[in-house]
Amino acid sequence: MVGILAAMNRDQIRRRVEELAPWYQNIDLGDGVWTKDLEGSRDIFSGHDIPGPLWRVIARDLPADLSGHRVLDIGCNAGYMSFQTKQMGADYVLGIDSNLGAGTSFIHQAEFCRSVLGLDVDFREQSFFDYTPEQPFTLVLFCGVLYHLEDFATALDKVMTFAVPDTGLIVLETAVEPITQTRPGLRDYNGDTSTFFVPSVGVLTELVRERGLRIEIVRTLGTRAVVFMRPPL
Numbered sequence: 340m341v342g343i344l345a346a347m348n349r350d351q352i353r354r355r356v357e358e359l360a361p362w363y364q365n366i367d368l369g370d371g372v373w374t375k376d377l378e379g380s381r382d383i384f385s386g387h388d389i390p391g392p393l394w395r396v397i398a399r400d401l402p403a404d405l406s407g408h409r410v411l412d413i414g415c416n417a418g419y420m421s422f423q424t425k426q427m428g429a430d431y432v433l434g435i436d437s438n439l440g441a442g443t444s445f446i447h448q449a450e451f452c453r454s455v456l457g458l459d460v461d462f463r464e465q466s467f468f469d470y471t472p473e474q475p476f477t478l479v480l481f482c483g484v485l486y487h488l489e490d491f492a493t494a495l496d497k498v499m500t501f502a503v504p505d506t507g508l509i510v511l512e513t514a515v516e517p518i519t520q521t522r523p524g525l526r527d528y529n530g531d532t533s534t535f536f537v538p539s540v541g542v543l544t545e546l547v548r549e550r551g552l553r554i555e556i557v558r559t560l561g562t563r564a565v566v567f568m569r570p571p572l
């Protein structure tokens with residue numbers, strides 16, 4: 340499979356990008372080919388360059404060299420952050436995604452991008468609630484997922500178990516509002532009916548602290564927050 344795709348020319352790659360649309364993440368496949376059509380309307384959150392700008396904020400606070408790291412990218416979507424961390428030198432990277440709201444499979448998109456980019460990253464099509472790793476991870480990315488989850492407290496408990504106790508780094512990124520909101524049923528949040536839980540920064544940090552997670556950095560970016568934290572021993 341890798342060999343076949345590596346042999347694809349630019350037009351074939353562009354055609355496959357169209358076949359796998361709609362895309363949520365905008366990934367640079369080289370040679371001027373990107374997954375999203377930022378001028379058109381075929382994608383999820385059309386016209387939005389996701390998650391490049393967010394990733395640049397997160398990456399500022401990560402070690403530049405991730406060699407020696409095992410990375411878990413929860414809700415990896417088409418693999419943007421998985422690829423970035425691999426390119427930063429991580430020893431092992433796993434992206435997991437359950438395809439919530441996917442037009443085509445996000446994991447099929449990720450596998451296609453992996454083949455074009457020639458990066459050694461593993462992907463699993465599965466809910467992270469159902470995943471138990473054999474070894475914990477030194478870096479856990481949990482970005483853009485918490486607000487989708489009605490079971491947000493259980494989700495935080497589960498995410499903690501993925502990281503190496505005490506020293507593992509968990510990067511949580513989620514939607515925030517001045518006053519905590521839950522949005523059951525089909526009440527949309529900025530046009531998204533799959534958003535359930537939008538806490539205030541205070542509620543978010545309290546949810547994290549009451550689990551014994553140690554917060555190292557909190558950054559707010561408008562209606563998003565990024566929290567760097569470590570699990571208890």
Ligand SMILES: C[S@@+](CC[C@H](N)C(=O)[O-])C[C@H]1O[C@@H](n2cnc3c(N)ncnc32)[C@H](O)[C@@H]1O
Pocket residue numbers: 363364389390413414415416417419435436437438439440441445465466467468481482483484487
């Ligand atoms: C808003 S996107 C965020 C993608 C990426 N992490 C980013 O920040 O660009 C949310 C992703 O989480 C995935 N997701 C939602 N619930 C999940 C679950 N229980 N297990 C694994 N993935 C999940 C969705 O399929 C989707 O790809």
